[in-house]
Amino acid sequence: MCGVFGIFGHSEAANLTYLGLHALQHRGQESAGIVTSDGEQLYAHRGMGHVIDVFPTDQIDKLKGNMAIGHVRYSTAGGSLLKNAQPIAVNYARGSLAVAHNGNLTNAESLREKLEERGSIFQSVSDTEVIVHLVAISTQRAIEDRVADALSLVQGAFSLVCLTEQSLIAVRDSHGIRPLCLGVMRTEPSCYVIASEASCFELIDAKFVRDIEPGEMVIVDRRGLRSSHPFAASRPRHCIFEFVYFARPDSVIDGVSVYEARKNLGRALAGEHPVEGDVVIAVPDSGVPATIGYAEYAKLPFEVGLVRSHYVGRTFIEPQQSIRHFGVKLKLAPVAAVLTGKRVIVVDDSIVRGTTSRKIVKMLRGAGAREVHMRISSPPNQWPCYYGIDTPTRSELIASSHTLSEINQYITSDTLQYLSLDGMINAVVKATNGTNGSSHRHLTALNGPPATLTRDSFCHACWSGDYPVEFVPHPRHRQMRLLDT
Numbered sequence: 203m204c205g206v207f208g209i210f211g212h213s214e215a216a217n218l219t220y221l222g223l224h225a226l227q228h229r230g231q232e233s234a235g236i237v238t239s240d241g242e243q244l245y246a247h248r249g250m251g252h253v254i255d256v257f258p259t260d261q262i263d264k265l266k267g268n269m270a271i272g273h274v275r276y277s278t279a280g281g282s283l284l285k286n287a288q289p290i291a292v293n294y295a296r297g298s299l300a301v302a303h304n305g306n307l308t309n310a311e312s313l314r315e316k317l318e319e320r321g322s323i324f325q326s327v328s329d330t331e332v333i334v335h336l337v338a339i340s341t342q343r344a345i346e347d348r349v350a351d352a353l354s355l356v357q358g359a360f361s362l363v364c365l366t367e368q369s370l371i372a373v374r375d376s377h378g379i380r381p382l383c384l385g386v387m388r389t390e391p392s393c394y395v396i397a398s399e400a401s402c403f404e405l406i407d408a409k410f411v412r413d414i415e416p417g418e419m420v421i422v423d424r425r426g427l428r429s430s431h432p433f434a435a436s437r438p439r440h441c442i443f444e445f446v447y448f449a450r451p452d453s454v455i456d457g458v459s460v461y462e463a464r465k466n467l468g469r470a471l472a473g474e475h476p477v478e479g480d481v482v483i484a485v486p487d488s489g490v491p492a493t494i495g496y497a498e499y500a501k502l503p504f505e506v507g508l509v510r511s512h513y514v515g516r517t518f519i520e521p522q523q524s525i526r527h528f529g530v531k532l533k534l535a536p537v538a539a540v541l542t543g544k545r546v547i548v549v550d551d552s553i554v555r556g557t558t559s560r561k562i563v564k565m566l567r568g569a570g571a572r573e574v575h576m577r578i579s580s581p582p583n584q585w586p587c588y589y590g591i592d593t594p595t596r597s598e599l600i601a602s603s604h605t606l607s608e609i610n611q612y613i614t615s616d617t618l619q620y621l622s623l624d625g626m627i628n629a630v631v632k633a634t635n636g637t638n639g640s641s642h643r644h645l646t647a648l649n650g651p652p653a654t655l656t657r658d659s660f661c662h663a664c665w666s667g668d669y670p671v672e673f674v675p676h677p678r679h680r681q682m683r684l685l686d687t
């Protein structure tokens with residue numbers, strides 16, 4: 203779960219990238235970076251921490267040029283180190299290249315081994331660096347062909363933005379696992395922007411044009427914008443966890459309103475698992491729309507029973523174990539006026555290890571709740587993600603080794619229920635209706651009608667174990683992690 207941003211043709215490219223990254227901060231808080239180009243050379247700055255800390259004004263002023271890419275990161279492949287921060291920027295025989303990547307490659311280690319055998323030297327353990335090396339050794343001439351050539355060798359998930367001295371390139375893997383979309387500045391129609399989520403466009407006064415299609419490459423240079431499909435078409439498998447948890451609720455991804463999807467998840471959950479209660483509360487923030495949907499369907503009052511502090515990161519994506527232990531109390535506080543003496547239905551989007559849910563139940567009871575009924579707006583999370591989400595190993599996922607009643611007992615709730623896999627998929631597909639009309643008008647004009655999403659258009663491997671791209675564990679994975687710690 204990283205965020206990428208790109209812009210071409212604006213005198214304030216670095217500033218707008220800074221703002222774009224700020225609006226994508228929810229996708230990663232570990233490091234941030236921007237690379238710009240003035241047409242002749244690249245300028246780069248990266249640092250650990252939040253965008254606002256990495257880029258003081260004087261630093262942004264040094265990033266010259268009218269095109270830029272940016273990245274916010276949390277670590278999946280590779281450790282939490284500055285050398286793994288992105289965009290990765292290099293000089294090679296044909297010029298300069300910077301790459302910002304959201305997703306994980308499933309064959310990165312075997313490719314890295316082959317590259318090292320033929321002499322490549324890697325600076326980081328990030329799988330993105332593999333792509334950079336493959337571009338550098340490609341025998342193709344044009345940069346877009348070199349990028350396509352490199353990406354034809356990799357497997358897994360990638361939503362990429364690349365910057366050369368004179369062009370911006372955006373590419374999405376052929377399953378479209380991670381999101382990527384195209385926008386245009388309202389005041390400068392020839393200035394294109396690319397981002398992981400369209401929710402960042404409002405802040406920079408850009409408007410959403412369309413999603414980058416699975417397997418599509420978009421090239422922007424002084425000749426304008428053009429699109430190609432260098433990879434064989436595959437069935438779309440958009441990450442459904444984006445709709446459950448990761449994406450911002452004001453985003454529309456692949457024609458699905460994240461907000462509507464979450465409300466539908468809550469409605470479906472209430473339909474599948476009703477329970478008598480006095481009040482429905484959310485685990486904020488990502489659980490709020492599903493809770494509204496649950497309360498609406500159940501005809502029960504929605505109240506704010508937990509208040510979230512916005513000054514700490516989300517514990518689930520916080521990579522340091524030490525912070526996780528403090529996380530819940532730092533992050534959430536109970537509202538006794540809402541909870542005292544009540545039968546409380548609490549809606550959350552997922553249970554990972556179970557430790558957070560256990561602390562929440564304890565907190566609610568401590569504030570006076572008479573009963574606590576936990577409802578989860580996704581199925582039991584049993585499988586790790588290999589495509590860019592930092593889920594724990596299978597053995598750490600409580601649902602991989604515990605039954606429903608064991609989990610209920612562990613988290614000490616009165617009752618616990620999860621939404622079914624079918625219920626989750628249907629709820630997200632239903633959120634397509636009515637939202638993609640306006641979003642895709644431009645797509646229809648530019649590239650033909652949008653693909654229709656069906657139940658088969660999503661990756662749901664972390665619940666079902668049905669992985670769209672095979673992952674073969676490589677012994678180097680363990681070795682690299684040891685080196686990093």
Ligand code: SF4
Nearest residue numbers: 441443587661663664
């Ligand atoms: S395994 Fe889960 S988190 Fe990973 S891409 Fe698939 S649905 Fe998303």
